[in-house]
Amino acid sequence: MLADMSDIDAETLAPSYPMPRTCPLDPAADLGRLRAAQPVSRVRLDFDGSVVWLITRYEDAKTVLADPRFSSDFATPGFPARLTAQPPGPGTFIRMDPPDHTRLRRALIPELVRARVKELEPVIAGHVEQLTDRLLAGPTPTDLVEEFALPLPSQVITDLLGVPYQDREFFHQTTKVMGDVHVDGQTRMKVRNDLRAYLDELIAGKEADLPDDLLGRMSRRRAEAGLSREEVVGIATLLMVAGYETVANQIAVGTVALLAEPGRWAALAADPAKLPAAVEELVRHQTVTDYGARRAATEDVEVAGQLIRKGEGVLVSLAAANRDESVFPDPDRLDLDREFVDHLSFGFGLHQCVGQVLARAQLMAAWSTLLRRIPGLRLAVPVDDVPFRNDMFVYGVHALPVEW
Template sequence: MAGVVEPEPVGYPATARGCPFDPSPVYREAARAGPVSPVTRWDGSQAWLVTGLAEIRTVLQDNESFSSDPGRPGFPFVSADLREFLTSGAMSFLFMDDPGHARLRGMVAGDFTARRVKAMRPRIERIVAEALDEMVAQGAPADLIASFALVVPSRVICELLGVPYGDRAFFQRQTDIMCSNLSGPEQSGAAMMALSHYMAGIIGQGMHESDDSLLGRLAARVTRGELTTVEATAMSMLLMLAGYETTAGAIGLGVLALLQHPRQLALLKADPALAKGAVEELLRYVGVSQVGSLRVAVADTLVGGTLLAAGQGVICMLPVADRDEELFPDADRLDITRPPGQNLAFSYGVHHCLGAELARAELQIALPALLRRLPALRLAVPADQIRYKYEGDLYGLHELPVAW
């Protein structure tokens, strides 16, 4: 139509950030123009970027019009490496539609209920205390990521799954390679294969031994013919990766955000009862998701006044939506006393993060315990020397040098 100026597509992915806790300025600029914007992906193809909170909820809860299946034409892969990774099925039900998604997710959902996580809290508290003991014994300065942020969720998920914690260096290395956009296809593929073989070995061992761990129960399902070995291995990889990487990122970024907001830090120190709200606010504020929730339209659908045609990729940029001023007034300000709102840190709809309650519990326990044990905690290097994981699919810190 004459006089109508179509918006120029923004580039995707755009991982560079302004303030390290803010979403990419590229995405925020797109959001100012409207809740749905065109994007040009890494391979030159077009897709849609959804940044409005209401519009993202519309997409993520409409499982008839939008698919999570990376095998469908038009699915908006972030990179060639991720395309190979996701189409291999390595992330199991995370990138599946119902009924397959519901079938597989239902087999492990009982291990992550609020009731089950509540029963796990005393063990999480002991893991946190032990990690702090070890870090203090090693002395300052220390890298909070290696000594605490990675240790806590890794130990928790290893115990839950039945994976030897002594193997953590191996699976953390493979995860780092797979989640980095700097890894080439050969590196990513080799890391994925190595982790797959490792998890398949644990599943295979569980098929011959009595084991009440989560992976042991998956192995029993394989023996009974309810799961294939390939399905069980893919599920185990998903649970391992999702079980510690995102939580470790949130712990590291959350601690850094508090150290750089002394008033908020003082509030939490003075009143540990604020921990629950503080965790929700930190999750909203730091935005661990770098690439968003990916979907492909399977039917022509109007979202935010824009027609998303069947076969077009859709990228729901969760951290941008979590800066929505209507739901979170003064959204760019960290405020741990903020009234609770429904942030999208754990996504939305049927693919809402299975481990959300476990991650919340780990953060609610870890942050107050850290500040209680080390009340003089501070950065051991200037803030501008901190290295961020801009290159990853998940945002975080390479290290966080601290003293006390």
């Protein structure tokens, strides 16, 4: 009885999530306080009012993400967001468990492995050079998001899938609505279905001659991989949603972090050998998947001494785990020389980001070229005046005024 009462109190008093940031380049300070005092605690999700368990420590985050008793299936009782969002649809394997998750992910993997991304590197480099040419030829100040950070991954994902780049405004608007935490479930479903319908038509058009792009190749392999046509459409939709806003914001907010401290950009420009480690540290420090990874318990599980019951929702704060001082000394410092940077920004376990090699290739290409060709890059406004994305599932900036 007493336990039930305290449960009710804990639910009523659960702080709302996401918690407000005090510094735009650091996760909410409340996350740090929870990590120290109550690393598995209850929070109330702003966007649907449901109460879920929030995980804030690095080791607990890995434990939960590696444990098959925590489901990614949207239909599992307690899965966060069931109140407002609609079922994600066939092929959306980020919201599935094995065996369907395994079958769909396996069908996609050959398209995103290191060897395949290596082949794409010259194409990525070409886009980066061209975008930088245009930046340098244009006026300053300019918006680095509009002119560089967004067009790069948008060109890469459209090249990869074989989607016409001229339709970018349509899918840009779609992903913007889908990524907005304040958008209601019905609107989110409508734009998601519009994107599905668009990709469905595109894939139908490819079926006659099966071109040598990701969608053409997956359509060709469909029978052998055991995929339905609907599932190919779903995978394409997932890639469009997961595969470019993340990269765009990582480039943009990482650049803010580099420019926020005087001299850091120029120092890195003078020592490009440091870039690979710097990229990892930037991805750790600026965790764009700031909202966290969602799961639901399919059995009673104890995490760090706290019982999580079957049917309860769980949110793993990757941003909080990436600032865990027991793993990353002086975690709030952006330390480009940091040695251990096995961060959780790309997740962990079965659902670890399948696009991470492609993401890293774009981040490397973007920063190495900007540092080499614009070593005098600087913010055109104070950091506090940069419009940060506090209203989106993917953190970052809406715009980034820069000059040189």
